[in-house]
Structure formats: structure tokens, C-alpha cells
Amino acid sequence: MMFLRYLAAVPLILLSYAAVPFGYLTLSSYLFQRSLPGRREEFDFAAEFAEKFTDLDGFWPVPVAVLLFVVLWWMTSAWTRLAWLPSVPVALVGIASPRSGEQAVLAVATPLLAWGLAWLAARIVSWPVTGDVRRSPVEVLVRLRGGGRLRVQSRRLLLDKLPPPRHATSPVGRVAIRFDRISHVEVGVVSSPAQWWFGNTSELTITPGPVLRVIGGGQEWLLPVDDTATTLRLVRERAAARAKAEPRPPLESSRWANAKVLWDLGRSQPLRPNLKKVRHGTHHLMLVLTALTAAMAGYAVFRMFSGSWSFVFGALIFGGVALGTALAWASTGAGLRLAEENPHSPLADDPDPRRTPVTGWSPQPVVLGQTSDL
Template sequence: MLVFLRFLVAAPLLLAAGIGVPTGHHVVSSYLFRRELRDGRFDFAGEFRDSLTETVVLWPTALALVLLVVFWWMTTAWPKIALVPSVPAAFGGLVFGLLDGGEHAAAGVAAPLVAFGLAWLAAQVVTRPVRDDVRRSAVEVAVGLRGGGRLRVQSRRLLLDRLPPPVHPMSPIGRVALRFDRISSVEAGDVRTPAQWRLANTSELTITPGPVLRIIGGGQEWLLPVDDADGVGLLVSRRSRARAKPDPRPPLEDGSWFHAKLLWDLAGQEPPVRNDRKVNHGNRWSALLISALTTPMTLYSVYRIFTDGWYYLVGLLFFGIIAWIATHVWFRQGVTYKLTEENPVSPLSDDPDPRRLPVTGWSPRPATLGQTSDL
């Protein structure tokens, strides 16, 4: 129930970021134009109502609201979603700023910054401090790692992203994940000497002396340098018990295992030349961008068919086919990458032995998960 109250507090911030900022920018832009033209008294309330029906505001705002509803639990995505209706405002402000003055440009630049900040603040309201209501909920909690990288405690799994580039240039993924139902051990400890820890996708974490969280499961072993190892360990342990749900994997003969099998073949190999580039998943995100641009046009064509005539059926077919293909490509590639992230080690592999010392200088903490510190 407390998580619900957090969302109630965060909702006005999200609405302000997704609706208030783009409509407010439109009102400010109109005011600047009217002032330059000396066009009499400016009706702020009327202009605000009119801005809600402007295409440049209506469709991006509607798309952002749909994305927020779909990804209500993914707090790390909220600031990015808030940019969807604000980026067109920023682009228009910069264009008019080059023609008519710096005030338009300043308003355009401010719009995405304010939207991003409001959505980020809403995410903090929902996730911080991390108490038992958050630990048992589905809402995503992001924890930064010392030296770079991020742990995202999601609804059904753990996800490591923002990792250093994989050491092997043939590695197909830049992230790794571990589902809650496959976790076998969660242990907090300390490392006394610096060390390097290679993950299953061949990315290497720099383990600096200090608290470290050790997680074993699904054939993987993670050593995560987090300052509050006890608190993060408690979060992972409580959520895994509350929200673990088996997720059947396709047969190993299925084609969606292609990238995963490529990664399994790299296990234990040292590349002749170390990679220094991050994995490029640009094709998938390009498909998502195309889908996001053409889907509103498809819906708009449907609307115009009922209001203006059947000749808009051409637009419906044109944009609809492109939107369907782009969405299909994005979804299918998403399934493949998700399967690879969650299975960077073969499902036939055994879990590492938790009694083994992972690195020199490692020492476990007794009774780690019985503590109740907040993040």
C-alpha cells in the first residue's frame, strides 16, 4: 500500500513532465511571437487549451503517456520517456531561436531539461528510500557500482548495464541479467585488494577495496562493488523470494539461441586484441524509433478516415505496414537479446561453488541479510 502512495505523490511530477512541459513550452513560444508582433493582450488560459490540440503537442504527449503506462515499473526509463514530447519542442525552439532570437532557443533547451528533471525526481520518490514495501514490489531500483556500471533490480530479474565494453570483440551483448528464480546464493562481503572480475559477456568490472555483493545463479557469478552491500543484498534477497517466477526457455535447437551460443563459445578465450568499443544494438533501437514515429501517423490516418474521407486509407496502409515491420523487428530482436542476457552461460552449466574464494582478499560478512539498512 505504501508503494501505491509513493506513486500518488510521483504522478503529478510525471504529468507535469509529460503534459505540462510541452504545453507550457507551446504557450511560452506563442507569447514570445505575440509580443514581437505587439498583437494585443495575450490569453494564457486560452492558449494553454489550444496547445493541447496542436499536433506537435498532442501526438508526442499521447505516446509518452502510453509508454509511461506500459513501463510504469521501469523507473530508469521515465526520464527518457519524458523527453518524447519535449524534444520536438526543443527542436522547434532552437530553429526559431536562430531566426528570431535567443529567448526561443532558451525556452527550447529548457523544456527537455525540466521534463527530464521532473521525471527523474518522480523516480526517486517511488524508489527512495528503499524500505520493505519497495523490496517486495515490482518497481525497478537502480544501484550504481563503484568504478562504473549499474545494477537494476527489476520486477523478475537483476540486470547489469552501463558496463565496460566486452573484452572480446565477438561478444554480442553489453549487458547481463539473472532471473530471480535462478539465484542460488546472495552474500555480502569485503575485498581488501584491487581485482578485476570478468562477467559472462566478457565485460570486466574493477573491484576496488571495500564492500562487495556476491550473487550466484544460472551458472553465473557476480562480484558487484556496491557501497551498501548489506542493503542491496537485502533488497535482492527479499525481492527474489517475493517475486521469483519461472520463465520456461525455448528448446536449445531454437534459432533465438544464436547469440547465446556464440557467447558460450567465447568462454575461457582470450582475444588476440582486446575490444574497446561498446556493443552496438543500433538496428534494434532504430526499429523502435521508426515504430515510434510511424505508429502515431497510422493512428492519425485512422482518425482522418472517419473525419475527412477514405482517401486517407493510403496513409493508413503506408504507415501501418512500416510500423508493423519495425515493431516486429524490434520485438523479435528483443526476445533474442533478452534470452542472451539471461543465459550468457549455458543452461547445462553448474553454478560456481559459493565456498570458493572468488578473488584474493575476499572475506564474507556474517549474517549479512538480516540487517535492515535503507539505501
């Protein structure tokens, strides 16, 4: 059951986001006290940790990270990145001005430990891929041979970590296909190396071996996946359970601006390889700012109702900023999602699944087994 998976994962997330940075501060205080000359009192780790934990002045990254985890509870790929928010600031202070070699080592180990705990939590929730995982919205990550990553999300398939687009002006470094637009999925084998182009002009080298072929939304993907049977089953069952049609805005809408740039690039040939990657996640900084200002607005509201009515101005200012950044994040994200899901015009037909996609391709029958409830 997914509930039991999350029951095991949430304590690891709390350790990663809260206990690790506060544990670092506690151990740092211990190392500092131990370095002082003269007689030293016995160090009370529990009391020091409780003091650090309750002193949140200027240490907003912890509640911000926890709040973002609640919002992104299904996006396992984000959990490890959120672990950096509380740990990296305190670690940088320790690295910049270490009092001893032990503290320097501790400062380096802190964000690594936080990342490892968050990674383990994501692994518990998403692997092994049993029936409850396949039918749930939780994100499952699948590595591709030769680079790239397939993210099986709640409503769509997303490809990221691809090579840089061949066109330097490509607005997105990722491509996606919604489950409700998938028309064909099959497993095959490629017997010789081949190059495959995606809609954002990224070019992936497909090494010989098993390949998952996905067609939908005007796109065709060849994904070099080692465990094709598991991935095929995951995609089919997730699509059957989670596919949901989403109306697209009219083509004259400004939200199509990034997608139309891709449509124009598709009509020309790239002149030379591009080494500059697309920074596709920068708009998520607005989501971090939203969580931070929303927390500040909530604190101002608390102080306002506890008798300090002067905090009403803080509640209005921070609340307004939080609302504005949230709307900007949603609008920017919607435009990028349209480009990722429609690198070709939505008026174009899907590629013909009877066509041989690359030289050396041959379809391969796959037996999924009889344990679909596992």
C-alpha cells in the same frame, strides 16, 4: 503503498511529457509577441497554452511518450529517456533558429526540466526501498563503485553501463540473472583492488570495500555496492516474491544465436582492450515505431467510424506496420535477453560459492534487522 507512490509520480510524468513542451511553445509565442514593434495586447497565457495543447497536428511525440510510459510503467530507467521524445524536437527548433537569447536559453532548459521531472517521478516510486517496493515489480537502480549499474527488475537482475566488452564481437553489453536461477547471494569485503570479468567479457575494477556476491544461471557476479545490506535485502525479498520460471527454447533454436557467440568467445582470450561500446538498445526504436503507427491506426479507425470510410486503408496499413514492428521488437528482444541471461551455456554448472572469488575477499555477516514490513 505503491498506489500512493504512483499517485504522486504520474502528475510529474504528465508535466514532463506534456506540460513542459507545450509550456515551451507558449513561452516562445510570448517572447515572439513581445519582440514585435508597436502596441502589444496583453498576452493570455492560458488561452495560448490551451491552443497549443489542442493543436496536435504533427506533434505525435507526446501521445507516443505517454503510451510508452503506460507500457513501461515498471521500468523507471526508461522514464527519463521517454521525456526526451516530446521535448527534444521542439528544443532543437528553438536552438537552430533562436529569435533571441532568452529563447535559446529556454530551448536548452526545456529538455533538462523534462528529464528532471521524470527522474523525480522515478525516484518517488522506487526510493526509499521499503517493503512494498521490495515485493513490487518496479525497477530499482543501484550504482556500483567504479562504474556500472545494477537494475533490480521485476523478474531478474540486470547489469548495464559496464565497461565495453574486451571482445569487440560481443553481441551484448549487459548481463542478467533471473531470480528463479539465483542459487547464492552473500555480502563480503574486498581488501585490495581486483579485476572481475562478466560473461559478456566486460571487465570491472572492484575497489576495496563492501561487495555483493551473486551466483546463478552459470554466472558469478561481484558487485561493489556501498549499501550492501539494503541491496541484499532487496534482492532476497524481490526474488522470493517475484521469481517465476520461464521455459527456455531448445538449444537448436535460432534465438540462441547471440548467446552462442558469447559461448565461443569464452573459450578464447581477448588480445587487447576494446573501446567500442555495444549499442544494446537500438531494437527499442521498433517499439517507438510501433507506438507511433498504432496511434495513427487508431486515429484512422476513429475517422473511419465517424463517416470517412476512405480511412480504412490507413487503418489497415498503419495497423499492419504496427503489428509487424511489434513482432520484430519482441523477437529481437527475446534473443538479446537469452544472451544476457545465458552468457555461458545453460548446461554449465554454477560456480562453487565456497571458492574464494578474488584475492583479498572475505565474507561479511549482515544483520537485516527486524522491520521487514517497512
